[in-house]
Structure formats: C-alpha cells, structure tokens
Amino acid sequence: MAKTHEDAVSPGTGIPSVMDSAYEELLGRIVIAMLRTGSPVSRKTLFLKIAFLMNETEEPAQTLLYEGVFRLLLNAERSR
Structure with missing residues (x-):
C-alpha cells in the first residue's frame, strides 16, 4: 500500500505527527x-x-516533552 499525505499528519489537524512519535518514544x-x-x-x-x-x-524543552506525553496518555483514554 502506498504511503499518502494522511500517513504523515495527525488525524484532523494537518500537523505532522513528528511530535506524536517523539512523545511515544519518550513514553517508551x-x-x-x-x-x-x-x-x-x-x-x-x-x-x-x-x-x-x-x-x-x-x-523548558524537556518540560514540554513531558507535557506532551501527559496529553498523549489523556487522549488515549478518550479514544477508547
């Protein structure tokens, strides 16, 4: 299956999901x-x-990463 533009952005935002992957990596x-x-x-x-x-x-940059991980965990609950 070919990769599309949608594969490279967060759903509904049009913003690249690079930060999401950074949050997931830090969480891991x-x-x-x-x-x-x-x-x-x-x-x-x-x-x-x-x-x-x-x-x-x-x-401050590290604090922002931790805040992003917090949001990632909170949003995981909403998506269930």
Whole structure:
C-alpha cells in the first residue's frame, strides 16, 4: 500500500505527527526504565513518574516533552 499525505499528519489537524512519535518514544523509554527497575507499570504510575520527571527538570524543552506525553496518555483514554 502506498504511503499518502494522511500517513504523515495527525488525524484532523494537518500537523505532522513528528511530535506524536517523539512523545511515544519518550513514553517508551520511561516504561522501559520502570520495567528495568522492577517498578509496576500502570496509568497511575506512569502519570506519577512523568509528574516527578517534570518537577525535576529545569529545561523548558524537556518540560514540554513531558507535557506532551501527559496529553498523549489523556487522549488515549478518550479514544477508547
């Protein structure tokens, strides 16, 4: 199947989904780190971990990434 323009944008926004993939990648890294330390992984623990990381960082760009991951998790609930 040929890739189309729709494959490269977020649904309904016309904005490239590059940031969505960055949020998904960061979320994956957080989950892997939690699994390696033996921490349980659930929506609650993910939100708590991301909130902790947001509080610890001093870089505005990193804070924006964590906020994006928060939104990604919240929107996943709405899409069900």
